[in-house]
Amino acid sequence: MYTIEDLALTLSKYLPYDEVAKVKRAYYFAEQAHDGQRRKSGEPYVTHPLAVAEILSILRMDCDGLAAALLHDVIEDTGISRDALTKQFGENVAGLVDGVSKLTHLEFNSQIEKQAHNFQKMAMAMADDIRVILVKLADRLHNMRTLDAMPANKKRRIARETLDIYAPIANRLGMYNVRVELESLAFQAYYPMRARMLHKAILKKYGQQRAKDIEKLEDAIRAELAADYIEAGISVREKHIYSIYQKMDKKRRSLDEIMDVMGVRIVTDRHDSCYRILGVIHSIFKPIEGRFKDYIAVPKSNGYQSLHTTVVGSNGIPMEVQIRTQEMDLVADNGIAAHWAYKAKGTSKTPSNHDRATKWVKSLLDMQQKARNPMEFVDNVKSDLFPDEVYVFTPTGQIVELPSGATPVDFAYGVHTEIGNSCISCRINRRLAPLSTQLESGQTVEIITAKNAQPNVAWLSFAITGKARTNIRHYLKDKQRENAISIGHRLLTRSLNAFKVNIGELTEAQISQVLINHNLDSLDDLLESIGKGRHVGYLVARELFPNYDEENLVTPQSFKVNGSEGMLLSYAKCCSPIPGDPIVGHVQVEKGIVIHHLNCPNVQDHLSSPERFIRMSWGKEIEEELHLSLIVTYINERGAVAKIASSISDTDFQVSNLEIIERGRISRLRLNITISSRIGLADAMRRIKAVRCVEKVSRETVIAR
Known part of the structure; x- marks a missing residue:
């Protein structure tokens, strides 16, 4: 049976006498604290922390880390306080024990939300002191070695979370021996029949x-x-x-x-x-x-x-x-x-893997701070826990390591957050390539940036690294708030015009009362809420002036669309309005303003909430890429569809889809194109109509309910 004297003998080979004595003192303290407690196997409980310390001694853990390993269950299981440990062993050891105690009862196979919260807790503990996770990994390894004492359902749960979380963390920290043993033991416990057959x-x-x-x-x-x-x-x-x-x-x-x-x-x-x-x-x-x-x-x-x-x-x-x-x-x-x-x-050289691991743990903390919720954090960190690396080069020859499947967007954020945020395109091996291209080892990647560029929400569909996804979401979240405040300001200003007042003339008492009514902290929060459609500008204006005479109200001005409103102003797909069409805005919760064609039948669905409708008009200088559908009726002769498609292929119009919706001698097809004005639409329709086999071209303005 392994004893504290065996441990002391091992430690004496690399630790000075006074530090070995401190570790022995920690053992006797733990032995007394756990007196009378037994493991499921029937052994005295103190055999477990001793075994954990033995595992760490093979890794040549330092004195404080070993003391923390011996004491790691004391706070959780014996009622001894952190202050008592601080008094006996110092703040360093007590902090490590406290960090490990917070991870003791992680149950990763429980509800998804709880799993995410627990993993967040682990990342924060690692960031405080990376020895916390080393003690936890050794603790898990000894528990896996003695798993047979557990009931079958608990064995499977512990084995599953070991494969899902602990083995990948050991791998990420480069601890091959620990990872292999964790995986082998967990595999035998979770898939006993498969393990035996293989x-x-x-x-x-x-x-x-x-x-x-x-x-x-x-x-x-x-x-x-x-x-x-x-x-x-x-x-x-x-x-x-x-x-x-x-x-x-x-x-x-x-x-x-x-x-x-x-x-x-x-x-x-x-x-x-x-x-x-x-x-x-x-x-x-x-x-x-x-x-x-x-x-x-x-x-x-x-x-x-x-x-x-x-x-x-x-x-x-x-x-x-x-x-x-x-x-x-x-x-x-x-x-x-x-x-x-x-x-x-006693070597002065610090191995680079320690710096890399510390950098990775700090990046986890950065992701955790920028994530909107624990679920998003866990989603982002998965790619960092399971990396199959590719190695690419910057134009200056610097190596950037990325997970398999990474794209130039991941590369850009891997180099620097600001490069990612201002990225507009890239060159791979000196050739222009889409930002969604999957990178391969050995390629040289050059990112092209622009001063006023910003991340695109579409990047989230192909960016895979946690750093890229976290920063894109973080930027878009901040930008969305900025856009929402701007739109909310315009909507409230428009509504207050009816009361012959502007926002600057509102008193602090008026604003405070409305904020209290809606449990908000600031005017910006109120404007953001209006911009996102959670509150209606007109109703907020009525709250600000509850005693105002309705007969004196002035008809509010129309809301001008200038194309710079951002992601909280969108165009309804049911009617695809374009500049020049008569339009109306519908304020929807979390979507902001959705613009419809004035004659769109789907607008009728929302007439039960007339206060959510806004008179809209187009700004003079608007330049917006808008999507619409054209219905082309044509004589179905050989090569007809190709002729129609090629009629606008050499123009600036972008064709996103072409669908034949009726076949026969006279056929019909739907052509989805992107344009920026009614002039552009007229030009596209004229070009298509000029094709000899085309009978009629019309715009699909609305889709019936």
């Missing part, structure tokens, strides 16, 4: 003569390296079972189709030896094309560095070979936890 299949396929083959392979590689005077450690292993299962599941492949089930790791002492070893391996075994990756020149986001190549072994079975230095190997196995190993050795 294990048997692997054993059957690769098990015979496996030990001899592995020994033979190691000897062959060692002999070739020795011939080139290269010193290196060699280990041959089988990929862990959950990794093989994931490949089979995601790619819909059988075990026979999965490559690199066997893996070879070669660890050397020098950076340049890695590339020499690669040459030796490729001289012994045939490399498989397209399966080489240089993570030394371009490290992964979690700091991982290694050369990867897949070759065909002597038995004809593909195997992956990983080549790296001892330093890279330490980082590969322990990730951010390697930081404390470096500190323990």
